[in-house]
Amino acid sequence: MSTETSTETVTRLLQRQILPIDRDTDVFPLYVDLEDVKLDTDRFDVGGDKAAKDLNNAAIRQSTSTGRKLHPDQIRSRTALRLEPSQLLSFGTYFNAFPASYWRRHTIVTEVELTVHVTGAGSSVTVYKSMARGHSQRVESATVEGDAGTFTFSLPLKPFVDGGWYWYDVVAGDHGCTVEGAEWTAQVPADRAEHGTVDVCITTMLPDMSAQLLGQLGSTEELQPYLDTVFVMDQGKDKVTDSEYFAPAKAGLGDKLRVLVQGNLGGSGGYARGQLESVRKGTATYAMMMDDDVVCEPEGVIRAVTFGDLAKRPTIVGGHMFNLYSRSQLHSFGEIVQPWRFWWQTRLDGYSQWDLGARNLRSSRWLHKRADVDFNGWFMCVIPRVVLEEVGLSLPVFIKWDDSEFGLRAKAAGYPTVSFPGAAVWHVPWTDKNDGVDWQSYFHQRNRFIAALLHSPYERGGRMVRESLNHQVKHLASLQYSTAELRHLALEDILRGPHALHGELGTKLAEINAFRKQFSDAQLVADRDDLPPVRRKKPPKKGKSDIEIPGRLSTMVAAGLAPLRQLRPVREMSREFPEAELPAMDSAWYNLVKYDSAVVSMNDGSSVALYQRDPELYRDLLKRTIAIHRRFHREWPQLAQQYRDALGEITSPETWEKTFAPWTEGEDA
Missing domain, CATH: 3.90.550.60 (Spore Coat Polysaccharide Biosynthesis Protein SpsA; Chain A)
Structure with a gap:
């Protein structure tokens, strides 16, 4: 032989x-x-x-474009x-x-x-x-x-x-x-020689944008041989099938399109359903996670599949994200999870929000060094089916950190992630959102902690607990009581253990929204005139403006005095009239701590909220904040082991099948 x-x-x-x-x-x-x-x-x-580096960073951001047009x-x-x-x-x-x-x-x-x-x-x-x-x-x-x-x-x-x-x-x-x-x-x-095929998994609550995306996928002739199935997990009240754009999209995709209706289980629940369907079907080489509110470059899908086909080992191939509103601006060229802080960020020698229309690729030195990453966002990310079969499906966390946790989990199992140049989508940038202080703050806090408990290399999570405490105090001093309460609730829910995650996947959002209604900072008002005008008994000290950014020393002094100021009695007039009106860009904590009440606009520019200082609530929340962070510091090793022991079970296809049972029972085999 x-x-x-x-x-x-x-x-x-x-x-x-x-x-x-x-x-x-x-x-x-x-x-x-x-x-x-x-x-x-x-x-x-x-x-x-440092001064030289700061000067060089500023120079690098300067446009070199002459405005020549094609x-x-x-x-x-x-x-x-x-x-x-x-x-x-x-x-x-x-x-x-x-x-x-x-x-x-x-x-x-x-x-x-x-x-x-x-x-x-x-x-x-x-x-x-x-x-x-x-x-x-x-x-x-x-x-x-x-x-x-x-x-x-x-x-x-x-x-x-x-x-x-x-x-x-x-x-x-x-x-x-x-x-x-x-x-x-x-x-x-x-x-x-033969190319692989991909199951596209789209989680949606936006019927028109989803249908338009489906139209893009279905109308690109070169892409069709690469598509196995396009799964749309429809979780919204308004269905994608009712969109005016759906019929032509369906005609383009034909039998490759499957719309799966289920309750709102968030991005992780939607993507996990697509992953499960892809694994169970077993005919596609890859499953691709793609956001519903993106504009796609179809050629990027082909390139990502081709790269995965020729990779040395099964490799997660992610695309980059460009700004939907400034379309030559690259959001990030590769992201890591900083292990000590355990926070996602652009790689340390890279830049975010890079405008290739202002400084081209050939003039941008940093873009020529290969960017090695820990994960890729699921706005566009191709995952080999064999990786899903070995490491499991998405973590059941509704939204936030599902993609980064999966990347870290796959990396630990020997499967790298590549953020691949030439594969990209256009998406609403994170900077235009307010998810750090709205209802999403709960999921940011809970899921970041869960991911750190699962993957932090440090015995007590590095800086996690201390940084969380600092952020809680900052939100309290900024009169963002709803945010502080939600973040505290997130920590309490983590202590309930990993096996509670699946059961509350479909109910937690409604609970959060109902809970937030009691706080004035969470009550958004579309018309500014529905709130009282600005009035105050005393003018600003020395006529100082909130548009000025304080220096390092002033910031440190403000940070030290801010918690103490919250204990002072509230100025009586501030209960009836806000003392200031702050645009979103000027609503940093060092400005908010000056006031007993303020009208604050949201990042997306659609609404405002009334912030009001409450010393009694501040004391109560601060006491609870200190207590629960002490507990996390004390119990971190045991809690981390508990979550790590349960990871395989809570991400398994079998456990996810039980979660999806209310929407899958009775379906044709």
Whole structure:
């Protein structure tokens, strides 16, 4: 019997040149780039001086764009672009540069071929590469000598161990040119020739946006072979099937679409249902979590699946998130969970809210170092079915931390996550939400603690308990009593243990909303005139304005005095009239602590609330806050063991099946 292994290989398409589907000029910088390269200063040249680093960070944020524009008519098709005579244009962009370091680190691919198709005599194509520190190098070039040319470049991935990209620039000839298309391909083993398929899992309470997303998925011809099933977990009062956009979306997806109606079990309950259906069905290679309120770049789904197919080991492949309202702005280029604080954040040497329309990829040094992450948000995240089968489904936590906890759980089991450049959606940014102080504050607090109990490497959770205490005092001093109460309730519920999570998945939100109604800071008012006007007996001290941001020393003094001030009697006039009116951007704690009452607007700009100081409630909450944090510090090791012992059971398909039983019993097999 022969023991020889097959060395047969086939050509596999990794990535193709694409252009915006809708010709939206706001997103052009993500596909093509007319700007020059103006690389920022290397951080090693800046050094460790704090003032120098602060100055450099400010300089990095400055726009280098000259405002050059591509005319929409220059886009001839999804893959073809027309250049004017002598025009220079770079495809070294988010969607068209090749993220070589990610392929080098995580896949079996060792060399790629770039093939570029150009028409237009005298036009030239030049290939570049960058290194992890951002500097670029010319690799090879070619010129069209007749009317058209097809150029192929062999490009090794060996130099990209720490970071770097490949891309190509085009200069049109005297009569212009058209870049008809470009493909990045690789020779792969024959057993990797076929692409995988994906079950898309969408959890929704927004029927119109969900139906429009389904329409995007169904109308993209190239995507159809990659789709196994599109699951929509409809958890809202208004059904996606009633949307005016649903019928054409259903026509596009056909039998691949399944709408599953169930109660509102939050994002984790919706995604877990999709994961369960995908695992039980067992026909798709991957399950992809996708938010309902996103605009998708369909090509990103294909790229994520392709990357997963060629990964060295089963790998979670996540997409990035761009700002739906500022469409060239990248929310984050890779997120980690900081182990000591146990909080999600952009990687330490990265930046958030990065506008690629202001400073392009080739000019942004930090974007060339490979970003290694702990997890990827479930606004777009492809999970291999084998990973779900081994590590379990989503944690039953309604919303918040389900995605990050799953990433940490998978990582501990040997399955990495890659936030993959070139796969992305547009989504409402977190900065436009108020979820740190509204009803969601309960889930932020409870689920962060649960995730830390499960995965923190520190015996007592590192800084978790102390930071939670500090935040509680801050909310109390800021007159945000509903927030403080919800966060306290979250800690009490954690102490009930992990086995209570499934039972309250469908009831906790209603309990929270009913509980919040008793607090004035939680009672949102759409019309400002429904609240009393601002009046106060004494004017502001020395006429100081709340728009001024205090210095470090002033902030420390304010933090020390704020808890003591809350014990003073309330100014009588403040019970009838608010003492100030603070826009959301100016409602930081160091401003709120000055007042006995204030009208505060919400981050989304839709409403205001009346904050009123209550010394008696403050004393009661502070006493309970100190007591429960002492208990957490004392009992952390035992509580952590309790949650870790139960993790396998509460995330198992069998336990989730029981939770879904009210909506699945009686369904056809």
